Amino acid sequence: MPAGGGYLCIRPRGVVRGAVLTLVFTGVLAAAAATGSLPRQDPVGERRAAPVRAVGGATVDSAALAQAAAAAMADGKSGKKAAEEFVSRSGDRWGAVYDKKEYAEFEQALGGAYTGVGLSAGRLGASGVRVTRVQAGGPAGKAGLRVGDRLVSVDGRPVDGLSVSEVVSLLRGDGVPGSPVVLGVERGRAAWTQPLRRARLTTDPVTVRRLDDGAVLIRVAAFTKGAGTRVRDAVRAAPAGAGVLLDLRGNSGGLVAEAAAAASAFLDGGLVATYDVEGEQRAVYAEGGGDTGRPLVALIDGGTMSAAELLTGALQDRGRAVTVGSRTFGKGSVQMPSALPDGSVAELTVGHYRTPAGHAVDGRGITPDLAAEDGAEERARTVLSGLGGGS
DSSP, rough: OOBBSSSSOOOTTTOOEEOOOOBBBBHHHHHSSEOBBBBOOOGGGGGGTEEEGGGGEEEEEEHHHHHHHHHHHHHSHHHHHHHHHHHHHHTTTOOEOOOOOHHHHHHHHTTTTEESEEEEEEEETTHHHHEEEEESSSSSHHHHHHHHHHEEEEEEEETTOOOOOHHHHHHHHTTOTTOOOEEEEEEETTEEEEEEEEEEEEEESSSEEEESOOOEEEESSSOOOHHHHHHHHHHHSOTTTTTEEEOOTTTTOOHHHHHHHHHHTOOOOOOEEEEEETEEEEEEEEEEEOOOSOOOEEOOOTTTTTTHHHHHHHHHHHHHOOEEEEEOOOOOOOEEEEETSSOEEEEEEEEEEOTOOBBBBTTTTTOOOOSSSSSSSHHHHHHHTTOOOOO
16 A cells, blocks of 8 residues: 555545554555545444544544534634644544545545655654655655665654654655655665655555465555455466465555455455444455465564454454464554535544454554564465465
8 A cells, every 4th residue: 555654535425444554655645544444335424423432432523523623714714723633632543634635645545546755664663764665666766765764854854753644744745746855864874865756656556476386475565446356366366276475564454345355365255354333333244255275374564554454354363364474553443534614524533343253453453373573474485385385
């Protein structure tokens, strides 16, 4: 998923989402961005005026939020700013407010297009930020930035100590292709400033390649539109008996429907996850007809988030995959969009999802079956070979 924090877009009525907090393909998304849109047929989106319970027990009244925004506008002030202050005071850890332009950009990002510099970044220690992926052909890649570089500043502003949302906002800027941005970068003992110009970029969220031993590596960077179908097609096209290494490392989430479609590639129907909205239980199911016999290993890490965690939990709990790597991020809360009078949209936390075995994900993450930090891919390939997934 390209992103400065997960995919975020205007959702139609009836859509519920979960959020992530990360930097991926900077310049696409703004902080605390939402991922994990739940099924469109879910009726809870119709109850926008009802109070919703936020993380930590705080209650956010969406009707009162809209009234606060309207009152500010009547006084000639910013409705969006008033809404941001309202959400900030609510105690909703994942609540956020976005304007029309931001949502339009996020909608395009869900389709795999975005304006940015073409790099992914993640936390380095308590406050640092490092580059975790560079998109080939993007501004950052052409300038020679590499995975592992430390991001020190954006347009002269130090990023250490800033929230992810603030860093993403700086990187994204005005979202206009060709607009300049200067990054402060460190690599080992070297330090320099790197001027870049944002560009309109497209991403391929799913890549597939055949490994030397005959297994198939399917890497899913994000669950954008069509990603689930791409995974299913890749599994169906794999040679008979070939194992699959499903790489979900650094996957910052996306649409839950796409994660469920990916689960359907490996499951013959059944439960993928449950989630609660204002105390009412909902469920997400896989479609029937998946390949249930092919050896499967899923690679996960601290950058595996939201919808990607939902998929991981389903495969692990149902005994369909061996999971290898490190504990996932732990983003399992669900947001509902509320339209505001000025056209901006507030995302408010309404519930949390659980894995098929009933395990909560939010704040906990998913522990892999086999822990591996350095050399995780090699370890996963060894496990897959042991399952009979190599030639």
